[in-house]
Amino acid sequence: MQWVYGSGSPKRLLSKPIIRIAMVLCIGLLFPLVTLYLLGEMNKEDHLRKELDALSFRSITPYKETLEELFRNIDQNTLAFTNTKAVQRIAQDSGNLEVEQGIKEAHREMAELATANCCDSSIEIYYHQAGLSTSLHNGQQTAVRMEAAAWESYKSMMADKVHWFVDEAMTADAGYPVISFVRPIPSVGNQPQGLIKINFNPSLFQFGFRLPEGQSIWAVTPDGKRMFDLITGKAVTDTRIVDALKRQSPSSAIVKENGQLYGYRLFSSPATGWSFMLRLPPTAFTPANSGKWLVYAASLLLTLAASLYVLLNFSQIARRVDALIHKEVEYGSKMKELLPTVRQHGLQKLLFSGLLSEEDGRHTLRELDVPLAPHGYLVAIIRIEEYERFLQYSYRDQSLFRFFLTKASEEIAEREGQVLYVYDTGQRDVALLFIFEDRGTLPISEKARSLADHLDSTLRQYVPFRISAAIGSPCEAANRIHVSCQHALQTLDVQLFKGNTGVFAYEEQAEDPIYSSELYRLRKETEQHLGKAILSRNRELLGKALEQLQMGLEKLPWLSLPLVQHTFWELTMFIYLKVQEADHKPINPLLLPKLHAERERHKSLSTIVKWCHKLADSMLEELQAPSESGKVNVISKIIDYVHTNFDKEISLGGIAQQLGLDMAYVSRCFKQEVGMTFMDYLLMLRLKHAKYLLANPDLTVGEIGEAVGYVNVNSFIRIFKKHEGVTPGQYREQNFPRELDSNQIY
Structure with missing residues (x-):
C-alpha cells in the first residue's frame, strides 16, 4: 500500500503523543470493562441469595404459623385426652383383662378426640400389651396385641421426643401416606405405661392456600423422607433438595431448572419437628438491569482518573482500605450475633408457644442472654383500652407512647431490684416477663403486683389513655411461661368485659359463670378458623366459623347481650389486624370507631353475627391481590x-x-x-x-x-x-x- 501523505504513515502516527494517550485510554477502558463484567457475574448468585432471603421470610410466615397452630392444637387435644378420667382409671388396673376392658370403655373419649381433630382416619390406644384400635370411618373396634419389639420402638421414639412420623406399614395397606402422631400415657414421667397414636390422611395438608403463580410450599416430615404440598396435600418422596438445603447455611439455594433459576429456602420449626420448604419462581426476583453496564462504561473515565490518584496516594489509601476490610469483617460477625432474630423473637416464642419442652425453654433463654430464674417467672399484660381511639393519633405520638411505656416499665423494675423484659406486640398489648432471681420475703405474685400498681399510677399521670394490666400465675419452668401469659390475657378479658379498669391478678379471680373458660375457648377456636379463612381468602370457611360460634353461644345458659357484643368486638379487632397482616398494607384506623358504632346498633345474637359476617366478607373482597412477582422487598x-x-x-x-x-x-x-x-x-x-x-x-x-x-x-x-x-x-x-x-x- 502506498501512502499519499508521508506525514500520515503508521510509524509517524504512533510517534505522536495524542495517539499514544488515545491508545492508553483504550486499553485502560477495556480492562475495567472486562473486570466489571467478571465481577458482575461472580456477584450475581450472591445477589439472588440475598433477594431470596428477603422475599422468603415474608412469603412463608403466615402459612408456617398456620401449620404450627394446627400441630399445636392436635398436641393439646391429645394431651387433654391422656388426662381424662377414663384413661387415668386404666392406670389403676393390674390385669390385662381389666386393662383391655378399660380401653374399650374409653371409646367415647376417643370419639370426642377424633371430632376435635381434622383429617384423622383412626385412633389407637395401647396399654402395656393390651390395646384397642378404633376406625373412625366404619366404627369398628378391634382388640390388638402390640409386639414387644414394636412397643420398645415406640418407647425409644418418644424418649427422643419424636412425635410425628409416616407409618410405613399402614401406608402400604392404605395406598396413601398415613401420617401418625404419638404421645405417651401418662403425659409426664420417664416410664410410659402406654401410648395414644392418631393416624391422619394427606388431606391434613389440603389448605387450598392462594399462592402467587409458580410459588410452592411443602411441609417436610421430621425424618425428612417425605414432604406434602400445602395446596393439594400430595406427598413427594424425592427429598434430595431438602437434604441439600440442610447442608447449607443458611438453608437456601438457587437451582437451575429447565434453563431458569428457582429459589429454594428451608425453614425449621423446632417446636413441632417439621420443616417447611418454599420455592420461588424466576419471576419473583428482580430482573437483570442491562442499563447498568452503560452506567459502568460511562464511569470508566472517572475510574482512570481515580487510578492515577491511587498511584499518587497509594500508601495512605492502602491503609484506609485495610481499615475498611477489618471493619467489614467485624461488622459481619457482629451482625451474625444480632440477627438470630433478636430478643423480641425469642420472647414471642416463650410467651405464646405451647410446644416448648423444658430444655427448649432454657435453651431459648440462653440464646437471648436472659438469666435462668431460680425462683420462677411471671407474665403481666398491659393493655391499651379503647384501642380504636388510640389508632387515631399520629404514628409519631403512638411510637412515643410505646417507647415511654417500655422505658417506664424497665426503670421502675430496676428501681425495685427486679429483672424485667418487655415484649411489644405492636398492637394493643405489651407483655412484661418478670424473672425472679431472689425469693425475698414477699411471694412472687405480690412483687409483680406491687410493680404493676406503681407502673399503673405512673402511666395514669402522663398518658391520655386508659391502661389496664393483668398478672398471670407464677411458674417455675421456662416452658410454662406461656401458661402465665394466657392466664393474664384471660383475666384481662374477664375484667374488661365487666367494665373494670386497673390492675388485676389471676390468682385473685374466682371462676365466673358469666365469663367462663368455655366462652374463652369458643372465641379462640373461632379466631383460629377466621385466621385460616383470611389467609386462604375462603368465604365458605369464614361463614362456617361464625355459624359454629353462634351455635356454641346459643348453648350457653347465661348468654347476655353485653357478653355477645364484647365477644364480637374482640373478633372484629382480630379480623381487622389479620387482614392487615395478610394484605401487607395498613387499613385506615378511622374505620374502627365507625365499626364500634355500627356494632352498638345491633341488639340480638343473630343480627350481630350477620353484621360480623358482612364486615369480614367485605374486607376479604378488598384484600390486595398477591404482590407482583419480582417486586423487591x-x-x-x-x-x-x-x-x-x-x-x-x-x-x-x-x-x-x-x-x-x-x-x-x-x-x-x-x-x-x-x-x-x-x-x-x-x-x-x-x-x-x-x-x-x-x-x-x-x-x-x-x-x-x-x-x-x-x-x-x-x-x-x-x-x-x-x-x-x-x-x-x-x-x-x-x-x-x-x-x-x-x-x-x-
Missing part, C-alpha cells in the same frame, strides 16, 4: 438505604413518604423482619461504626461523632455512655491503648 430497600446514609439525618417518616407507604405499616414490617425498631437499628449501626473509628488515634471524639451522624459532640458522648457504659474516650483507652513504635522517631 421494602425492608431490604430500607436496610440498604440505612447502611449507606446512617451518618446523615434520616428518619423512617421520610423514607416511608418517599416510598409512598404508610409510616405505621413500614415500622411494623421493619420490626417483624429485623427484630428491632428502626431507631434501635440505626443507633446500633452508628455505635458499631463509632467503636471502629475509635481505633484510629488521629481522629478526635468530635470528628467521630460527626462521622456517624451526631453534630453535637455532647449528645454523642451521652448516647455512647448510655449504651456502652463508658464514654468514647474511656472506650478508646480500654481497647486501643497507645503504643511506641521503635521504628518511628517521636
Whole structure:
C-alpha cells in the first residue's frame, strides 16, 4: 500500500503523543470493562441469595404459623385426652383383662378426640400389651396385641421426643401416606405405661392456600423422607433438595431448572419437628438491569482518573482500605450475633408457644442472654383500652407512647431490684416477663403486683389513655411461661368485659359463670378458623366459623347481650389486624370507631353475627391481590438505604413518604423482619461504626461523632455512655491503648 501523505504513515502516527494517550485510554477502558463484567457475574448468585432471603421470610410466615397452630392444637387435644378420667382409671388396673376392658370403655373419649381433630382416619390406644384400635370411618373396634419389639420402638421414639412420623406399614395397606402422631400415657414421667397414636390422611395438608403463580410450599416430615404440598396435600418422596438445603447455611439455594433459576429456602420449626420448604419462581426476583453496564462504561473515565490518584496516594489509601476490610469483617460477625432474630423473637416464642419442652425453654433463654430464674417467672399484660381511639393519633405520638411505656416499665423494675423484659406486640398489648432471681420475703405474685400498681399510677399521670394490666400465675419452668401469659390475657378479658379498669391478678379471680373458660375457648377456636379463612381468602370457611360460634353461644345458659357484643368486638379487632397482616398494607384506623358504632346498633345474637359476617366478607373482597412477582422487598430497600446514609439525618417518616407507604405499616414490617425498631437499628449501626473509628488515634471524639451522624459532640458522648457504659474516650483507652513504635522517631 502506498501512502499519499508521508506525514500520515503508521510509524509517524504512533510517534505522536495524542495517539499514544488515545491508545492508553483504550486499553485502560477495556480492562475495567472486562473486570466489571467478571465481577458482575461472580456477584450475581450472591445477589439472588440475598433477594431470596428477603422475599422468603415474608412469603412463608403466615402459612408456617398456620401449620404450627394446627400441630399445636392436635398436641393439646391429645394431651387433654391422656388426662381424662377414663384413661387415668386404666392406670389403676393390674390385669390385662381389666386393662383391655378399660380401653374399650374409653371409646367415647376417643370419639370426642377424633371430632376435635381434622383429617384423622383412626385412633389407637395401647396399654402395656393390651390395646384397642378404633376406625373412625366404619366404627369398628378391634382388640390388638402390640409386639414387644414394636412397643420398645415406640418407647425409644418418644424418649427422643419424636412425635410425628409416616407409618410405613399402614401406608402400604392404605395406598396413601398415613401420617401418625404419638404421645405417651401418662403425659409426664420417664416410664410410659402406654401410648395414644392418631393416624391422619394427606388431606391434613389440603389448605387450598392462594399462592402467587409458580410459588410452592411443602411441609417436610421430621425424618425428612417425605414432604406434602400445602395446596393439594400430595406427598413427594424425592427429598434430595431438602437434604441439600440442610447442608447449607443458611438453608437456601438457587437451582437451575429447565434453563431458569428457582429459589429454594428451608425453614425449621423446632417446636413441632417439621420443616417447611418454599420455592420461588424466576419471576419473583428482580430482573437483570442491562442499563447498568452503560452506567459502568460511562464511569470508566472517572475510574482512570481515580487510578492515577491511587498511584499518587497509594500508601495512605492502602491503609484506609485495610481499615475498611477489618471493619467489614467485624461488622459481619457482629451482625451474625444480632440477627438470630433478636430478643423480641425469642420472647414471642416463650410467651405464646405451647410446644416448648423444658430444655427448649432454657435453651431459648440462653440464646437471648436472659438469666435462668431460680425462683420462677411471671407474665403481666398491659393493655391499651379503647384501642380504636388510640389508632387515631399520629404514628409519631403512638411510637412515643410505646417507647415511654417500655422505658417506664424497665426503670421502675430496676428501681425495685427486679429483672424485667418487655415484649411489644405492636398492637394493643405489651407483655412484661418478670424473672425472679431472689425469693425475698414477699411471694412472687405480690412483687409483680406491687410493680404493676406503681407502673399503673405512673402511666395514669402522663398518658391520655386508659391502661389496664393483668398478672398471670407464677411458674417455675421456662416452658410454662406461656401458661402465665394466657392466664393474664384471660383475666384481662374477664375484667374488661365487666367494665373494670386497673390492675388485676389471676390468682385473685374466682371462676365466673358469666365469663367462663368455655366462652374463652369458643372465641379462640373461632379466631383460629377466621385466621385460616383470611389467609386462604375462603368465604365458605369464614361463614362456617361464625355459624359454629353462634351455635356454641346459643348453648350457653347465661348468654347476655353485653357478653355477645364484647365477644364480637374482640373478633372484629382480630379480623381487622389479620387482614392487615395478610394484605401487607395498613387499613385506615378511622374505620374502627365507625365499626364500634355500627356494632352498638345491633341488639340480638343473630343480627350481630350477620353484621360480623358482612364486615369480614367485605374486607376479604378488598384484600390486595398477591404482590407482583419480582417486586423487591421494602425492608431490604430500607436496610440498604440505612447502611449507606446512617451518618446523615434520616428518619423512617421520610423514607416511608418517599416510598409512598404508610409510616405505621413500614415500622411494623421493619420490626417483624429485623427484630428491632428502626431507631434501635440505626443507633446500633452508628455505635458499631463509632467503636471502629475509635481505633484510629488521629481522629478526635468530635470528628467521630460527626462521622456517624451526631453534630453535637455532647449528645454523642451521652448516647455512647448510655449504651456502652463508658464514654468514647474511656472506650478508646480500654481497647486501643497507645503504643511506641521503635521504628518511628517521636
